[in-house]
Structures are given as structure tokens and as C-alpha cells.
Amino acid sequence: MNRSILILYTGGTIGMKADPETGILSPFKFDQIEEEVPELKKFNVSLSTLTFSPPIDSSNVTPELWCRIAHVIKENYDSYDGFVVLHGTDTMSYSAAALSFMTQNLDKPIIFTGSQIPIGVLRTDGKENLIGAIEIAAARHNGRPAVPEVCIFFQDKLFRGNRTHKHSAEQFNAFRSDNYPPLAEAGIDIHYHHQFIRKRDTFMPPLQYFHRVGHPGRRH
Numbered sequence: 001m002n003r004s005i006l007i008l009y010t011g012g013t014i015g016m017k018a019d020p021e022t023g024i025l026s027p028f029k030f031d032q033i034e035e036e037v038p039e040l041k042k043f044n045v046s047l048s049t050l051t052f053s054p055p056i057d058s059s060n061v062t063p064e065l066w067c068r069i070a071h072v073i074k075e076n077y078d079s080y081d082g083f084v085v086l087h088g089t090d091t092m093s094y095s096a097a098a099l100s101f102m103t104q105n106l107d108k109p110i111i112f113t114g115s116q117i118p119i120g121v122l123r124t125d126g127k128e129n130l131i132g133a134i135e136i137a138a139a140r141h142n143g144r145p146a147v148p149e150v151c152i153f154f155q156d157k158l159f160r161g162n163r164t165h166k167h168s169a170e171q172f173n174a175f176r177s178d179n180y181p182p183l184a185e186a187g188i189d190i191h192y193h194h195q196f197i198r199k200r201d202t203f204m205p206p207l208q209y210f211h212r213v214g215h216p217g218r219r220h
Contacts, residue, residue, distance in 0.1 A: 003138035011055035012088030017120030058088020082137030096161030158184035
């Protein structure tokens with residue numbers, strides 16, 4: 001059976017494309033993502049997209065955006081096997097950390113990614129980051145999601161979201177995790193370090209959802 005992945009474009013460089021006449025960067029239509037990244041057609045994965053309007057620049061991210069992302073995931077949690085969140089790089093670590101506390105005891109992946117160069121520009125790192133994030137979000141291990149937690153995938157490495165920080169505005173390997181090892185590394189294949197990946201507490205229901213940071217949300 002095909003895995004189903006929901007891609008949330010919140011904003012950031014990865015979703016930008018230059019106008020062929022003016023050269024001005026503007027967000028492209030993510031419902032046409034397979035036309036922009038035709039490699040995705042080779043995946044045995046069903047992709048859906050949701051674009052935040054207007055897209056949020058990384059410097060303008062607030063706790064309200066964290067709540068919005070968490071709410072969208074909660075509302076769609078039962079309909080998809082995993083989630084990919086496209087986000088500006090400057091505040092991606094903050095958003096990933098917040099989501100890790102707002103959506104606890106996950107049994108599905110939430111993978112953040114972005115890029116240093118727009119996806120429609122030559123030499124972009126966006127395609128590889130997006131492809132890797134989708135592959136990880138759809139991956140299985142022993143019949144279960146391989147990485148049931150909030151993570152950042154960037155430049156061939158998968159990090160726990162709340163252990164990650166951006167260390168470079170110029171290098172493709174812009175993120176690192178100094179105090180926790182990578183959860184996976186992508187080469188010819190994606191190698192998962194299962195001993196470092198969080199396991200869901202089976203004595204609790206999945207997706208303990210908090211609508212505000214530090215305050216339990218009302219269940220619907």
C-alpha cells in the first residue's frame with residue numbers, strides 16, 4: 001500500500017522560484033510539486049500539499065505559527081502516514097523544538113526541512129533535502145514508522161528537532177546537533193541509527209497534543 005505524506009509549506013527559501021521575465025523570487029504552487037521535482041514521481045508515495053497563505057518569512061515566525069502547524073497536523077493526523085514541514089532555515093530549529101513538545105508521544109514522523117538556495121535555482125540543495133525528508137517520513141522499520149518523532153533533515157543528516165541548531169548561513173550543511181548523535185545519515189542508502197530514535201510509549205495514546213506551549217489544549 002502506498003504511504004501518504006502531507007507536505008506543509010510554511011514559507012522559506014525552499015519554496016521560492018524566480019520569475020523567468022523579472023527574476024524576482026516568489027513562492028511556486030506546491031500542488032505542482034511533482035512538476036518542480038519530477039524525481040518524486042519515482043516514489044511509491046502519495047503526496048498532498050498545504051501552503052500557508054501568506055507564506056511566513058523565517059524572521060517573522062512566532063509561537064502562533066507553531067500552534068498553527070501543530071493544529072494542522074492534529075487535524076490531519078489520522079489521514080497520513082507522515083508529515084514534512086517546509087520552513088525557513090533561520091528559525092527552523094526553534095519551530096522543530098516547539099513542535100516536539102506540543103505533539104508528544106508521536107507514532108508518525110514530522111520532518112522539517114528547507115534549503116539554502118531556492119528549489120528553482122541551479123545548484124539548489126532544496127531538491128535533495130525535500131526528497132530525503134519525504135523518503136524518511138514514509139520509511140518503515142519492523143512494520144512501524146522508522147522515525148516517530150519531530151526531526152530536521154538537512155544535507156544528508158537527520159537530527160532530533162529539539163537538539164538541533166543552525167550554525168552556518170552559507171554552507172549546505174547548515175545544521176548540527178552537538179549534544180545528540182544523528183538519527184539517520186543519507187548516502188547511497190539511508191542508514192538509520194535506531195538505538196538513538198525515540199520509541200513511542202505504548203502505555204499512552206499517540207499524539208498527546210498541546211495547543212499552547214506548556215498548556216494542554218482542549219480535545220475535540
